[in-house]
Amino acid sequence: MTARALGLLGAAALGIALLASDAHAADCTDPVYPEGQIIYNKTTRVVQFCNGTKWIIAGSRGIIDLSTATGNLAVSHLDSGTNASTSTFWRGDGTWATPAAGGSSQWLNGTGSTIYYNGGNVGIGTTAPNAVYALDVTGAVRSSDIFYAVAFQPSAGHGLQWGGNNKITGDNGTSYIAFTTNGNEAARIISSGNVGIGSTAPSAKLDVNGPAKFGADASTCDGTTKGRIRWSASNYYEFCNGSAWGPFKDSCSTCTTCKPGIQVGQECPDGTVFAGFSPDGTVPLYTTHCDVGYDWNGSACVDNAGVADTYRWNNGTSPAAIVTGYTNPATGKSNSANLAGLSNAESPYEAAVACEGLNSNGRIDWYLPARDELTVLSNAKTAIGNFDSGSWYWSSSESSTANAWRQRFSDGFNGGTNKYSGYRVRCVRR
Numbered sequence: 001m002t003a004r005a006l007g008l009l010g011a012a013a014l015g016i017a018l019l020a021s022d023a024h025a026a027d028c029t030d031p032v033y034p035e036g037q038i039i040y041n042k043t044t045r046v047v048q049f050c051n052g053t054k055w056i057i058a059g060s061r062g063i064i065d066l067s068t069a070t071g072n073l074a075v076s077h078l079d080s081g082t083n084a085s086t087s088t089f090w091r092g093d094g095t096w097a098t099p100a101a102g103g104s105s106q107w108l109n110g111t112g113s114t115i116y117y118n119g120g121n122v123g124i125g126t127t128a129p130n131a132v133y134a135l136d137v138t139g140a141v142r143s144s145d146i147f148y149a150v151a152f153q154p155s156a157g158h159g160l161q162w163g164g165n166n167k168i169t170g171d172n173g174t175s176y177i178a179f180t181t182n183g184n185e186a187a188r189i190i191s192s193g194n195v196g197i198g199s200t201a202p203s204a205k206l207d208v209n210g211p212a213k214f215g216a217d218a219s220t221c222d223g224t225t226k227g228r229i230r231w232s233a234s235n236y237y238e239f240c241n242g243s244a245w246g247p248f249k250d251s252c253s254t255c256t257t258c259k260p261g262i263q264v265g266q267e268c269p270d271g272t273v274f275a276g277f278s279p280d281g282t283v284p285l286y287t288t289h290c291d292v293g294y295d296w297n298g299s300a301c302v303d304n305a306g307v308a309d310t311y312r313w314n315n316g317t318s319p320a321a322i323v324t325g326y327t328n329p330a331t332g333k334s335n336s337a338n339l340a341g342l343s344n345a346e347s348p349y350e351a352a353v354a355c356e357g358l359n360s361n362g363r364i365d366w367y368l369p370a371r372d373e374l375t376v377l378s379n380a381k382t383a384i385g386n387f388d389s390g391s392w393y394w395s396s397s398e399s400s401t402a403n404a405w406r407q408r409f410s411d412g413f414n415g416g417t418n419k420y421s422g423y424r425v426r427c428v429r430r
Helices: 331-343 350-356 369-378
Strands: 040-041 046-050 053-058 115-118 121-124 134-137 158-162 164-171 177-181 186-188 194-198 205-209 229-231 237-240 244-249 273-277 284-287 294-295 301-303 390-400 403-408 414-418
Touching: 284 369, 294 414, 331 350, 331 390, 350 390, 369 390, 369 403, 369 414
Parallel strands: 121 134, 194 205
Antiparallel strands: 040 046, 046 053, 115 121, 158 164, 164 177, 177 186, 186 194, 229 237, 237 244, 273 284, 294 301, 390 403, 403 414
């Protein structure tokens, strides 16, 4: 080859010289030059550099024009005196930089490294990102679009935190996920899948430590909704048995009194049946298993041949012409007692007398229900049972001179009708 020295703009500042291939030095042979030397091979028409043992074609690594570089470019094995080494980076501002300890830095902010890359793991705020995590962040992370402040807290349970007192945390040791609002743990899921509300060690699929509330549910009861619980319009709980909604029932055999929490349709120890609450929702209301004229044999209502099945509101006088004045629609106790005590051309007031004289389950404080109390019974007819749904029932509430309130249990309709008609009677007590 013909030896000819070539110059390159900026080469002197970088300590780089382009020499003909017939120059003389050591380390690389054919031609012989020292490590770091760059030459132009006129035979093969390529730029080569000496890596200390052999000549390498520069084109295989790429040719970089440092005079126009703007990023941080790694440049190694340059024969440049003291400005470059195997771990030195060329910065776009025309200076050399050496990364801080902790891995080869890929991002710099001019004052020191804040993001580190180490063997496939990225660390933010840490110079030694944990090998378990692809991204290891020490400190808070903020995203204006999603979270206000998300904090990863390995010391207090791995998780997310925002707004200061709201967080989702977990722990690998006991395998749980906890949900905290306003600084108080609200719910927890443990490794078994059990969910605790107010409980940190739930022992069932849903373990609630405190009161729970169920609302109305208009869905059809079938195989897909079997087991659901709902609060009915009649003010008692119902459950779906797979084919129909029905009340919770319990013989209450271990009770000494009708305890608080008893469900509509349950039998009390004295044999009476809980019917719900008075129209104002404050007083428990009880009834019998059967209409007047029928006896309860423990499983069904049996017709008592010696007692009438239907009763008139007055004594059958038609048309009624006496105003009794007993019109209270909410409670029939006074209506019923006063009607039974009347002595006039239209007495006895048969329906009221039938309840006032009833002795059932050792109780003698029965009375003919008022209009709205009768509605309580109608709404709970399925839970209580043994009503004749196609019949009308008398109330103790007078609606006019000639009429009194009655209710049809097939659809719950009520209205005034003449007092001399004969209808069924179901008594109540408080």
